[in-house]
Amino acid sequence: MIHLTDREFQELVDFIRGNFGINLSKKRLLIEARLFSVLAEKNISSFTEYFSLIRSNPEELHTMMNRLTTNHTYFMREPRHFEFMKEVILPKLTENRADKCLRIWSAGCSTGEEAYTAIMVMKEWFGPCSGWDYRILATDISTKVLDAARTGIYSADSLRNLPPGWEKRYFRKQEDQVYLLSEEVKKEVIFRSLNLMDAFPFRQPFDLIFCRNVMIYFEQETKNKLIQKFYDSLKPGGYLLIGHSETVQRDTVPFRYIEPSIYQKG
Numbered sequence: 659m660i661h662l663t664d665r666e667f668q669e670l671v672d673f674i675r676g677n678f679g680i681n682l683s684k685k686r687l688l689i690e691a692r693l694f695s696v697l698a699e700k701n702i703s704s705f706t707e708y709f710s711l712i713r714s715n716p717e718e719l720h721t722m723m724n725r726l727t728t729n730h731t732y733f734m735r736e737p738r739h740f741e742f743m744k745e746v747i748l749p750k751l752t753e754n755r756a757d758k759c760l761r762i763w764s765a766g767c768s769t770g771e772e773a774y775t776a777i778m779v780m781k782e783w784f785g786p787c788s789g790w791d792y793r794i795l796a797t798d799i800s801t802k803v804l805d806a807a808r809t810g811i812y813s814a815d816s817l818r819n820l821p822p823g824w825e826k827r828y829f830r831k832q833e834d835q836v837y838l839l840s841e842e843v844k845k846e847v848i849f850r851s852l853n854l855m856d857a858f859p860f861r862q863p864f865d866l867i868f869c870r871n872v873m874i875y876f877e878q879e880t881k882n883k884l885i886q887k888f889y890d891s892l893k894p895g896g897y898l899l900i901g902h903s904e905t906v907q908r909d910t911v912p913f914r915y916i917e918p919s920i921y922q923k924g
Contacts, residue, residue: 660697662690666705673709678723678799679855679880692725724802733771733812734819736870739899740779742920743866747897748783751865752790760792761864763891765854766872767796770807770847771816774839776868777846778828797852804849810839854884863893870919871901882910889913892923 662670671683682689693708702708712719734740751760760780764773773796780792798804814835817825829837852859854872867888873881888898889911898913898921900906906913906921913921 660690660694660704662686662705666709669709670705674726675877675880677855678853679877679884680727680875681877682726682875689726693722696721696725720801724800727800727803731768731771731871732816732819733775734821735771735775736902736919737819738902739868739870739919740775742917743776743779744783747866748780750895758788758790760790760866761862761893762792762794762866763860763864763868764794764796764847765852765867765869765888767798767803767807767849767868768800769803769812770796770810770849771812772796772868772870773807773847774810774843777843778824781843793846793848795850796847797850799851799853801851804851807847807849808844810844812837812839854887855880858887858891860891863891864896865893866897866899867892868899870899871904873904874901878907882907885911885913889923894923896923897921898923 667686667689670689671681674680674682693705697703697705697708700708700711702711712722752758762776764776767773773794776794777792780790784790784792796807798807811832812829814837817829817837825837828840828843830840832838854869869884869888873884876884885898885906892898897916898906900919900921902919904919906915908915912924914924916922
C-alpha cells in the first residue's frame with residue numbers, strides 16, 4: 659500500500675481546505691485508504707504524482723472528492739425541521755405571497771433525501787392543484803452523489819422514518835428491496851454541482867436554505883464566511899436550517915435565533 663509522506667499529507671490537507679473548505683487534518687488513514695485504489699487503478703507510484711494529476715485534470719479532481727467525501731443520510735432525517743416547516747415556515751412564507759412561488763435551496767444535498775423529503779412535506783401541506791411553484795435547487799460538490807440522487811432509487815432502510823402512508827404514496831417497490839421515487843416528486847428537484855467555497859451564482863434570493871451536517875467539516879472562520887453568504891442569499895424573513903450538532907455564531911452574522919438549528923433573516 660502506498661503511504662502519504664508528512665509533506666504530501668499536509669499538501670493535500672491544505673489544498674482541500676483552501677479549495678473546498680473541508681478540514682481533513684485528522685483523516686490521514688481515511689485519505690490513504692480511499693485513495694489507494696485510485697492510485698493503483700492509474701498505476702501511479704506516489705501521492706506527489708497523483709497531486710500533479712488532479713491539479714491539471716478537473717475530472718480527476720472530481721473523482722478524488724467523490725472518494726473523500728462521506729455521504730450518509732435518509733428520508734425525514736432530523737424530523738423537527740420538517741415539523742417546523744409545516745407548522746411555521748410554510749404558513750409564514752405563503753402569507754400574502756401573490757406570485758405563489760417559493761425558492762428553496764438544499765445545499766450539500768448528498769443523495770437527495772433531504773430535498774425530496776421537503777418536496778413531499780410541501781405536497782402534503784399544499785395539497786393537489788394548489789397553483790404554487792415550490793421546486794427545490796439541490797447542490798453538492800460530489801458528482802457521484804448527484805448522479806445517485808437523480809435516479810431516485812433508495813434502500814428500504816433509507817425509508818424507515820417516513821410517516822405512515824408516504825412509502826405507498828411516493829415510492830414503488832422494486833426487486834432486491836429497493837424503492838423507486840415517483841416522478842411526481844423527482845421532477846420538482848433540480849440537481850447541480852456547486853462548491854460552497856465559490857461565489858454563489860444565484861440571481862434571486864431564497865425563502866429557505868437547508869445546509870445540514872455540512873459545516874461540521876469546516877473550520878470556524880470558513881463557517882462564518884459561509885453563513886454570511888447564506889444570509890446574503892436569503893430574502894428578508896427567510897430561514898436557514900442547519901444540522902442539530904451545528905451552531906451559528908450570532909455575534910458575527912445578524913440571523914435571528916428561532917430554536918436550535920433554526921435561524922431567520924430579519
